[in-house]
Amino acid sequence: MSNTNANFEMTGILLGQEVRKRRTAQEKIAIIQQTMEPGMNVSHVARLHGIQPSLLFKWKKQYQEGSLTAVAAGEDVVPASELTAALKQVRELQRLLGKKTMEVEILKEAVEYGQSRKWIAHAPLLPKDGE
Numbered sequence: 001m002s003n004t005n006a007n008f009e010m011t012g013i014l015l016g017q018e019v020r021k022r023r024t025a026q027e028k029i030a031i032i033q034q035t036m037e038p039g040m041n042v043s044h045v046a047r048l049h050g051i052q053p054s055l056l057f058k059w060k061k062q063y064q065e066g067s068l069t070a071v072a073a074g075e076d077v078v079p080a081s082e083l084t085a086a087l088k089q090v091r092e093l094q095r096l097l098g099k100k101t102m103e104v105e106i107l108k109e110a111v112e113y114g115q116s117r118k119w120i121a122h123a124p125l126l127p128k129d130g131e
Contacts, residue, residue: 025068028059
């Protein structure tokens with residue numbers, strides 16, 4: 001048992017047992033911006049900050065999609081597919097609202113025309129002009 005502990009301690013010493021550091025959105029953005037400086041590349045910047053290049057590429061992709069800034073602003077991050085679906089639904093609802101508004105205007109004009117011709121005696125459900 002003591003031999004196993006000795007091996008574990010040696011492994012810990014050799015591997016350095018680092019604690020992962022969580023970086024804020026501002027730190028990630030600053031690191032990403034370093035990769036855009038002349039003479040810098042992702043691998044070099046990753047080595048400077050002790051992170052994997054694949055992680056830096058992931059951050060860069062998130063930054064380009066706007067995900068990192070959304071997190072920095074305290075907003076929820078939604079996938080692009082959900083955003084597209086929501087925008088499509090908004091357009092459809094706006095179209096329906098426009099259609100219904102036109103229908104209401106046409107019906108109002110029809111009622112006014114009917115009242116002017118004395119075809120409609122009264123319209124109790126319609127608001128008066130001042131209301």
